Amino acid sequence: MSAAETRDITRGIDRPGYRRDRVTRAVFAALLAFGVLNAGLGPALPYLRDAEHLSYLGGVLHQVAFAVGGGMAGLFSARVRRMPARSVVIRAGLLGAAAAWLAVGYGNALAITVSAALLVSLLGTAALIRVWAVLADVHGPRRTVAMAEGEVAVSLGGIIAPLLISAVAGTALGWRMSFVFAAVLVALAVLVTAAVPIAAAVAPPAVPPSQDSAKRRPPPTLVIIFAVVALEFSLAFWLASYLGDDVGLDRRLAVAMVSGLYVANLVGRVLASRLAHRFGADVLLAGAIALALLGLPVLLSAGNAVVAGIGLGLVGAGVAATFPLTSSLHVAASTRGADAAIGQVLVAASVGQILGPVVVAALAQVFDLRVGLLSLLGYALLAAAALWRHASRRVSA
Numbered sequence: 001m002s003a004a005e006t007r008d009i010t011r012g013i014d015r016p017g018y019r020r021d022r023v024t025r026a027v028f029a030a031l032l033a034f035g036v037l038n039a040g041l042g043p044a045l046p047y048l049r050d051a052e053h054l055s056y057l058g059g060v061l062h063q064v065a066f067a068v069g070g071g072m073a074g075l076f077s078a079r080v081r082r083m084p085a086r087s088v089v090i091r092a093g094l095l096g097a098a099a100a101w102l103a104v105g106y107g108n109a110l111a112i113t114v115s116a117a118l119l120v121s122l123l124g125t126a127a128l129i130r131v132w133a134v135l136a137d138v139h140g141p142r143r144t145v146a147m148a149e150g151e152v153a154v155s156l157g158g159i160i161a162p163l164l165i166s167a168v169a170g171t172a173l174g175w176r177m178s179f180v181f182a183a184v185l186v187a188l189a190v191l192v193t194a195a196v197p198i199a200a201a202v203a204p205p206a207v208p209p210s211q212d213s214a215k216r217r218p219p220p221t222l223v224i225i226f227a228v229v230a231l232e233f234s235l236a237f238w239l240a241s242y243l244g245d246d247v248g249l250d251r252r253l254a255v256a257m258v259s260g261l262y263v264a265n266l267v268g269r270v271l272a273s274r275l276a277h278r279f280g281a282d283v284l285l286a287g288a289i290a291l292a293l294l295g296l297p298v299l300l301s302a303g304n305a306v307v308a309g310i311g312l313g314l315v316g317a318g319v320a321a322t323f324p325l326t327s328s329l330h331v332a333a334s335t336r337g338a339d340a341a342i343g344q345v346l347v348a349a350s351v352g353q354i355l356g357p358v359v360v361a362a363l364a365q366v367f368d369l370r371v372g373l374l375s376l377l378g379y380a381l382l383a384a385a386a387l388w389r390h391a392s393r394r395v396s397a
Helices: 003-011 022-039 041-052 056-079 086-106 110-169 177-194 209-214 220-245 251-275 281-300 305-319 322-333 338-366 375-396
Strands: none
Touching: 022 041, 022 086, 022 110, 022 177, 041 056, 041 086, 041 110, 041 220, 041 251, 056 110, 056 220, 056 338, 086 110, 086 177, 110 177, 110 251, 110 322, 110 338, 220 251, 220 281, 220 305, 220 322, 220 338, 220 375, 251 281, 251 305, 251 322, 281 305, 281 322, 281 375, 322 338, 338 375
16 A cells, blocks of 8 residues: 555545445435434524523523433443444434424423433434444545535435425424424435445454553544534524524524525535545645635624525535544544544534533623624634644644
């Protein structure tokens, strides 16, 4: 193997031979289903707040519960050595998450809907970890391409969720029926995964104790994960409320425009998956963060739908591939197996999911939502600084 090939394997650059086999396509179906559940809370929030008479801080409890559930799933995966088979966790996790999603829509009481949000994330993220690990193991050094394409499927689910809520809310069925449709879609995705065999976890290579102890300090890749997830989830969770409360758009238009965020995500992830055939994950990640930093001032200064849409497009395209790109870097640098490494990623992500929207809510309660969303600039700058540190450590290694 040449030195260039070795560097490319470390960085996750694609080499000829990447194929979307039956397992990969089934995994993409599971990712689409997760994307629907993952993107539903934000667009549903205005309706949940009305139904349960919640303030900004009361409404954010759903996102906190969602983040805690994801963190618990990540901790289990990173710490517990003997876990059920990947196929069992993926299928049972998604079906359980779909059932809990119905309770979010129909619980009609804060204690029920918050608890259900935790279960959606706990079960759905447990499945998600195994899904990402399958992609990483199946495609090896081409994991960056596979994971970037997987995020395209998540984006499609994210586009479906707000459009579904907005469309059904305008009919006699009512907004809650969108939760039923989402659960049915998840069940169909599980049927797709049941038609293919899911490979068992690949054992990680043996690591000398001295090297393993040196890796115990939180690596910069996990800091990047925290920052980009805090940014992305804060924006997705509060976007419909921001467009309605601060930009002044009609509620249904504000909810429908959340789909614009996921359309921009889709564009960004498709572009990243294509560029990943030629460039390393670190180069693509730097460009993605720069694009998000360009779009945030436009979005946060918007006074109408057109300006908001432009800013939304730039930020959405920029932040789109940051999670799979950083995850690919972390798996490549990890001394553990893909399941445990992705578990670490999801733990860091859960912290971002909690702190990001809560900081926005606290600032919005004192000032307004526009001021609260200024914190997104800080997260983007933190991600840029951590990426610079990661690059510096790799050069010095």
